[in-house]
Amino acid sequence: MAVPSGRLALEASDLVKTYGPSGRGKEPVRALNGLNLAVPHGTVFGLLGPNGAGKSTTVKILTTLSRADSGDARVMGLDVVKSQNAVRLAIGYVSQKSGSDVDATGRENLVLQGRIYGLSRSAATRRAEELLDRFGLGEAANRIVRGYSGGMQRKLDVALGLVHRPQVLFLDEPTTGLDPEARADMWAEIEKLTGQDGLTVLLTTHYLEEADRLAGQLAIVDRGAVVVEGSPESLKASLxxxxxxxxxxxxxxxxxxxxxxxxxxxxxxxxxxxxxxxxxxxxxxxxxxxxxxxxxxxxxxxxxxxxxxPSLDDVYLRHTGRSFSAAELADESASRRAA
Structure with a gap:
């Protein structure tokens, strides 16, 4: 799918999303409150914010898994509501929870994913071998995924998102729950994506160090809106x-x-x-x-x-009036009250 080079990879304008009350006596939850986003081609763009800030809701709207109450969003110039099928072919999506079949082998997962996207069996098999080799999973290719370590499962999840060679890859909290060694290993893999594949990567994270290390550009999200945007270095230098x-x-x-x-x-x-x-x-x-x-x-x-x-925590403090750790605690408490 050819896209004019001057067009943004991802665009969002005034996105609003409210979830209805989850039970009697509960209040509706405003997940997005006029969120705006502009993501250029070929970069790792970070959405940084505490849990509950609206990052995952933004990703769900951009990946056609949810609809905004109001506002517009485009992926590679395609409207996410009017052109859902085309958007889905243009993107790869790695959710917070693993999407692999844990009772199948790594190779079987990848071949099946390729077949779902219309590849012939031989093409799907070749692509699976490429990705198994790329992510260092060759020796584990014929093992049942249930026996994979957390880091291996996340590598397989990213490989699954790349099977059909998307133009945009969404990584929603890709290192949550990983130990420090596995997280560093995953960071190294993410850093290769834009260079080797020319991909645009939208990365959501609540790890300050992760955003600082990986994102060429980032937007800090708080209470459903972008409060500041720029490169990590420019944001820190502004303080x-x-x-x-x-x-x-x-x-x-x-x-x-x-x-x-x-x-x-x-x-x-x-x-x-x-x-x-x-x-x-x-x-x-x-x-x-x-x-x-x-x-x-x-x-x-x-x-x-x-x-x-200055750190990104200081940037967050400057623009929200609270520290990142305090925001995480406050938003987690709010989520529990709404549940």
Missing amino acids: RGDAIQIDLAGASLGSQAASLLSRLPGVREVVVDGAVVRCRVDSGATAVPAVLGLLDDGGVAVSSVTTSR
């Missing part, structure tokens, strides 16, 4: 100076510490998260003595203080 994290002796001291720090010249963006206070300064090395002296004079006991260069 001038250093971050200071102050661990207090008790959570009750947070508001007092914030009040004191807000009066100190050069200190900005003061945020309290329980017994932790975060702020930004031009130079951490010169600001820390003044910060500690001010808090000590004000009777605020400090357990520890650290300084760091």
Whole structure:
């Protein structure tokens, strides 16, 4: 399917999606609240946000598995509602849960996937062999998938998404539940996708390090909308100076510490998260003595203080007013209440 080179690989405009109440006394859940997205060709584009931010709902709409209440979305220039079949042929989709048949072998899974997409048996077999070799699954090709490790299963899932040579690959939280070694191995495989295949990859993740490492461009999603977008480096560079994290002796001291720090010249963006206070300064090395002296004079006991260069967590804090970890806890609590 030929697509003009100037066209975006993925486009979403003002997407709104509300899920009805799951039971008596429950409130409807607004999963997307006017989400906008523009993804160029041939890049790994990250959707970064805590669980419940709306990332998976966005993917479901773009992959034709769900419909938005309002708004428009296109994949390779194709409307996801009007051209569903064409969209499905243009994409590969790796969901959070494995889509393989655990009672079949790795080779059988791949050949079946190829046949479903219309490949002849010989072509499907050749493609299966290519992918088994590419993902280092050749020795396990004739083993039942139920016996695969978590990392091997995820490699097979990605291979299944590539069988028909899609133009866009969706990876929805691809490393959730993997141990650190398997996660690093999967990262290496994802990094090869755009270079070897010229694919556009949409990656959803709630791992800050994963987004920082893999995404050429990313959008931070919070409460169903994109709050900021850019490359990881440009987003971090937009935060001038250093971050200071102050661990207090008790959570009750947070508001007092914030009040004191807000009066100190050069200190900005003061945020309290329980017994932790975060702020930004031009130079951490010169600001820390003044910060500690001010808090000590004000009777605020400090357990520890650290300084760091800007991170994606700092970017998230700047644009949402809460830390990433606090957002995860809040959104998980909201999801449980809605369930």
